[in-house]
Amino acid sequence: xxxxxxxxxxxxxxxxxxxxxxxxxxxxxxxxxxxxxxxxxxxxxxxxxxxxxxxxxxxxxxxxxxxxxxxxxxxxxxxxxxxxxxxxxxxxxxxxxxxxxxxxxxxxxxxxxxxx
Amino acid sequence: xxxxxxxxxxxxxxxxxxxxxxxxxxxxxxxxxxxxxxxxxxxxxxxxxxxxxxxxxxxxxxxxxxxxxxxxxxxxxxxxxxxxxxxxxxxxxxxxxxxxxxxxxxxxxxxxxxxx
DNA sequence: TTAATATTTCCATGATAATAGAAACATGAA
DNA sequence: TTCATGTTTCTATTATCATGGAAATATTAA
Numbered sequence: 001x002x003x004x005x006x007x008x009x010x011x012x013x014x015x016x017x018x019x020x021x022x023x024x025x026x027x028x029x030x031x032x033x034x035x036x037x038x039x040x041x042x043x044x045x046x047x048x049x050x051x052x053x054x055x056x057x058x059x060x061x062x063x064x065x066x067x068x069x070x071x072x073x074x075x076x077x078x079x080x081x082x083x084x085x086x087x088x089x090x091x092x093x094x095x096x097x098x099x100x101x102x103x104x105x106x107x108x109x110x111x112x113x114x115x116x
Numbered sequence: 117x118x119x120x121x122x123x124x125x126x127x128x129x130x131x132x133x134x135x136x137x138x139x140x141x142x143x144x145x146x147x148x149x150x151x152x153x154x155x156x157x158x159x160x161x162x163x164x165x166x167x168x169x170x171x172x173x174x175x176x177x178x179x180x181x182x183x184x185x186x187x188x189x190x191x192x193x194x195x196x197x198x199x200x201x202x203x204x205x206x207x208x209x210x211x212x213x214x215x216x217x218x219x220x221x222x223x224x225x226x227x228x229x230x231x232x
Numbered sequence: 233t234t235a236a237t238a239t240t241t242c243c244a245t246g247a248t249a250a251t252a253g254a255a256a257c258a259t260g261a262a
Numbered sequence: 263t264t265c266a267t268g269t270t271t272c273t274a275t276t277a278t279c280a281t282g283g284a285a286a287t288a289t290t291a292a
Contacts, residue, residue, distance in 0.1 A: 003132055003135060003136065004132065006135060007130055007131065007132050007135055010126050010129045010130035010135070011127075011130035011131075011249095013126045013130070013203070014123055014126035014127035014129070014130040015123060015127075015249090015250080016119055016120065016123050017250085017251095019119060019122060019123055019126065020119065022203075023203075023205065026203070026204065026205070026206070026207050026208075027205075027206045027207070027208070027209055028208075028209075029207075029208035029209060030208070034268085034269095035268070035269060035270095036267090036268060036269080039269095044251095044252090045251085045252055045253080046252095046268080046269065046270080047251085047252055047253075047254090047269090047270075047271085047272095048250085048251060048252060049269090050269060050270050050271085051250080051251080051252090051270090051271095052250090054270085066259090068259080068260070069258085069259050069260060069267065069268055069269090070259095070268070070269090071268080071269065077207075080203065080204070084200050084203070084204075087129070087138075087139075087142070087196065087200070088142065088196070088200075089139065089142070089143075090142070090143050091142050091143070091145075091193075092142070092143070092144075092145035092146070093143055093144075093145060131279090131280080133280085133281095150238085150239095151238070151239060151240095152237090152238065152239080155239095160281090160282090161281085161282055161283080162238080162239065162240080162282095163239090163240075163241085163242095163281080163282055163283075163284090164280080164281060164282060165239090166239060166240050166241080167240090167241095167280080167281080167282090168280090170240085182288095182289090184289080184290075185237065185238055185239090185288085185289050185290055185291095186238070186239090186289095187238080187239065
């Protein structure tokens with residue numbers, strides 16, 4: 001992951017409306033939610049949602065799929081995990097904080113059932 | 117953690133210069149680095165560093181301490197962990213991704229030596 | 233106190249972002 | 263094709279942020 005990608009992802013999350021959208025979708029899980037439902041849940045006009053979710057998508061944090069008349073958005077959990085790993089990369093030079101060879105345990109690893 | 121706090125922390129990180137500073141300090145560990153050394157390592161003027169690191173401090177992501185003529189900055193690892201937890205809170209309604217009662221394992225827990 | 237070093241504040245400039253109404257566009261049903 | 267529904271683009275307004283030189287403000291040593 002390059003720093004520009006991380007910055008874009010963080011910028012996408014660094015705004016209350018978008019952070020609320022993201023957390024809503026994190027909670028919603030892989031199924032996701034359609035645009036109208038998201039807008040209603042957050043309490044914003046469709047145009048505002050469209051503006052913000054486009055940025056989350058451009059940053060790679062959410063993906064979309066068409067389903068009949070609806071467009072469903074869902075979190076890209078891999079991107080979420082990558083971002084977290086980027087933030088904590090080489091923490092304390094890998095010495096004081098973490099066991100030597102262990103990288104940060106992302107939710108991906110935990111989702112897979114391991115105890116990290 | 118409130119959403120406004122998380123937004124402030126993310127906004128602080130959502131900028132290349134500040135993200136570079138933060139990662140440098142994450143790598144530096146609890147000792148931290150003094151302002152001049154940080155500015156030199158990143159390659160920015162002192163004024164620019166001061167502007168940016170003040171935002172990281174205001175967001176709670178770094179702390180400072182005076183040491184002789186120098187001011188040392190270091191990562192607030194607890195804040196870092198809290199932010200990550202906030203992003204992944206209640207992921208997939210706690211069902212599909214994570215064991216039911218298990219919250220996100222932050223680096224704090226891992227630092228403590230547990231297997232999360 | 234004087235001088236040297238370290239850091240921050242002040243300031244002007246240029247650039248980017250948030251909001252939401254209205255209109256356009258896309259999809260599916262009748 | 264016609265209509266209803268769902269989503270996006272266009273547009274204007276308002277607000278906020280990044281940068282770095284110069285000056286001001288600590289802090290320490292002599």
